[in-house]
Amino acid sequence: MSQIYIITGHYGSGKTEFSVNFALSLKEKHDNVMLVDLDIVNPYFRSHDAKEMLEQAGITVMAPHYAGTNVDIPVLPPEIMRIFEEKDACIVLDVGGDDDGAIALGRYKQYFDKVNYEMYLVVNTRRPLTSTPEEIIEMKENIEIASRLTVTGFISDTNLADETTEEIIMEGVSVTDEVSSATSLPVVYVCTQPGMTLSGVPSEKQFPITRHLLKI
Amino acid sequence: MAEKVLVKGNEAIAEAAIQAGCRYFFGYPITPQTEISAYMAKRMPKIGGVFLQAESEVSAANMVYGAAGAGARVMTSSSSPGISLKAEAISYMAGADLPCVVINVVRAGPGLGGIQPAQSDYFQATKGHGHGDYRLIVLAPSSVQEIVDMTAEAFDLADIYRTPVMILADGMLGQMMEPVVFEKKESKRVIPEKTWATTGTEMKREHNVINSLYIEPNTLEKLVLERYERYKRIEETECKYEAYKTEDAEFILTGYGSVARICKNAVDALREQGIKAGLIRPITLWPFPSDAYINETKNAKAILTVEMSMGQMVEDVKLSVNGKVPVHFFGRTGGNIPYPNEVIEAVKKIIGGDK
Numbered sequence: 001m002s003q004i005y006i007i008t009g010h011y012g013s014g015k016t017e018f019s020v021n022f023a024l025s026l027k028e029k030h031d032n033v034m035l036v037d038l039d040i041v042n043p044y045f046r047s048h049d050a051k052e053m054l055e056q057a058g059i060t061v062m063a064p065h066y067a068g069t070n071v072d073i074p075v076l077p078p079e080i081m082r083i084f085e086e087k088d089a090c091i092v093l094d095v096g097g098d099d100d101g102a103i104a105l106g107r108y109k110q111y112f113d114k115v116n117y118e119m120y121l122v123v124n125t126r127r128p129l130t131s132t133p134e135e136i137i138e139m140k141e142n143i144e145i146a147s148r149l150t151v152t153g154f155i156s157d158t159n160l161a162d163e164t165t166e167e168i169i170m171e172g173v174s175v176t177d178e179v180s181s182a183t184s185l186p187v188v189y190v191c192t193q194p195g196m197t198l199s200g201v202p203s204e205k206q207f208p209i210t211r212h213l214l215k216i
Numbered sequence: 217m218a219e220k221v222l223v224k225g226n227e228a229i230a231e232a233a234i235q236a237g238c239r240y241f242f243g244y245p246i247t248p249q250t251e252i253s254a255y256m257a258k259r260m261p262k263i264g265g266v267f268l269q270a271e272s273e274v275s276a277a278n279m280v281y282g283a284a285g286a287g288a289r290v291m292t293s294s295s296s297p298g299i300s301l302k303a304e305a306i307s308y309m310a311g312a313d314l315p316c317v318v319i320n321v322v323r324a325g326p327g328l329g330g331i332q333p334a335q336s337d338y339f340q341a342t343k344g345h346g347h348g349d350y351r352l353i354v355l356a357p358s359s360v361q362e363i364v365d366m367t368a369e370a371f372d373l374a375d376i377y378r379t380p381v382m383i384l385a386d387g388m389l390g391q392m393m394e395p396v397v398f399e400k401k402e403s404k405r406v407i408p409e410k411t412w413a414t415t416g417t418e419m420k421r422e423h424n425v426i427n428s429l430y431i432e433p434n435t436l437e438k439l440v441l442e443r444y445e446r447y448k449r450i451e452e453t454e455c456k457y458e459a460y461k462t463e464d465a466e467f468i469l470t471g472y473g474s475v476a477r478i479c480k481n482a483v484d485a486l487r488e489q490g491i492k493a494g495l496i497r498p499i500t501l502w503p504f505p506s507d508a509y510i511n512e513t514k515n516a517k518a519i520l521t522v523e524m525s526m527g528q529m530v531e532d533v534k535l536s537v538n539g540k541v542p543v544h545f546f547g548r549t550g551g552n553i554p555y556p557n558e559v560i561e562a563v564k565k566i567i568g569g570d571k
Contacts (some may be wrong), residue, residue: 084500100254124222126221127222128255160222160395174486
């Protein structure tokens with residue numbers, strides 16, 4: 001049976017960078033890894049931008065036909081139905097930001113109900129609108145309503161781009177821990193910078209993010 | 217919120233506007249500025265403000281006219297084609313002396329063009345939009361932090377001079393994420409009371425009238441002349457630019473907004489290669505900092521204007537320099553962003569050609 005990972009969150013929280021890095025890490029242990037660009041919101045930065053690199057790594061990338069063409073229309077690729085037919089695949093869905101982006105998931109609810117899925121909410125507490133436990137829980141609930149699916153865990157991805165420090169990450173961890181106890185859902189990973197080791201987080205939960213998308 | 221947060225340029229505009237006291241936002245979605253509207257839609261209801269998505273840009277801009285007339289701090293935002301639709305109302309607001317802030321997160325044109333960044337609305341922003349004798353203050357940020365600071369400044373300028381103020385950003389600045397601080401800086405400026413606003417007379421004063429229709433030529437001429445006195449004051453006091461390594465520079469690059477960042481990288485790279493380069497970055501596009509092109513070019517043998525357009529600001533640079541230094545142009549268009557190495561090559565071509 002395949003395993004589907006749905007990556008959601010506030011836009012700009014780092015969903016796409018996490019999705020790309022997560023797909024690459026799954027590829028280390030699994031043969032059949034797929035990354036699906038389901039972003040119907042933002043035509044600018046998206047996982048399609050890393051398509052070539054991912055394909056070279058042996059990952060199947062599915063994206064809307066218009067992705068990377070700058071045509072600004074939210075149409076999903078028909079071949080996406082393939083993810084529900086795959087046997088023994090690891091499939092990462094990079095969903096558009098907020099509840100607006102999560103709406104794209106709703107139409108697949110009947111299929112998701114029949115497969116194993118995890119839905120992670122990526123959280124950067126240094127982003128406005130998701131800086132407090134209350135705001136994060138509101139975002140989670142709005143995404144669940146829009147997607148008709150249930151969040152199963154959190155990705156703590158607090159960062160200030162190039163100015164990220166261990167203190168900033170740990171400050172985010174304390175907020176996501178609070179959300180975790182309020183919702184009884186786990187913090188699955190804590191995103192770190194390459195080469196960084198956090199003393200307060202179990203090593204198997206630390207997830208270093210290498211930036212793959214275009215930086216100007 | 218004095219700690220650093222990671223925000224998009226578009227969100228920075230929205231949050232900074234709210235912190236500057238803007239409680240009315242009328243908009244219509246268009247890429248690449250939609251996050252401004254999206255942010256306003258989420259935040260305004262929570263702080264007792266109004267977010268309204270109008271049925272068109274034309275309506276949104278005329279709602280701004282109404283709110284500004286009632287004395288509110290009000291903003292609208294769009295990208296290039298949407299600004300063309302708002303142009304009529306901008307002219308009416310200039311003609312009725314209404315303060316407001318208009319954001320243009322520029323994309324490639326003409327027509328529907330594309331959705332990638334451009335600077336091809338320079339002419340429109342600094343010389344045009346709508347019809348008639350009028351000017352707009354046009355501010356050009358080049359980082360997300362500058363967007364934050366400039367948005368607050370834009371509201372002050374609008375209120376002081378009773379004029380629409382435009383922030384001219386581009387798709388790159390709107391979409392780019394950078395760490396910023398939203399710091400409540402106390403404005404040193406004196407914001408005049410809006411005694412002209414239509415806030416209700418309570419039978420205690422004469423009616424205030426917000427209008428741009430003046431049938432009698434002498435009356436209209438007098439009003440326009442008064443307005444141009446105000447424009448003169450703006451030109452004398454509000455011109456802003458940044459000079460970077462210009463003191464000994466033999467070669468001056470000039471560009472505004474996100475292109476200035478690219479030029480700054482090019483200046484540093486050129487200096488490493490022994491070419492004394494410098495940068496003039498206009499921060500106000502109107503009033504245009506003409507003096508900079510005299511004061512900062514004492515050792516300059518040539519100037520290169522870099523733009524994400526076919527060459528619009530270059531005309532103002534030429535007017536400012538007035539033939540004293542040769543002015544060259546390099547631009548990318550259609551939504552393409554120039555790379556630093558392209559700028560460096562353009563510089564070397566000019567230097568080589570001079571020999």
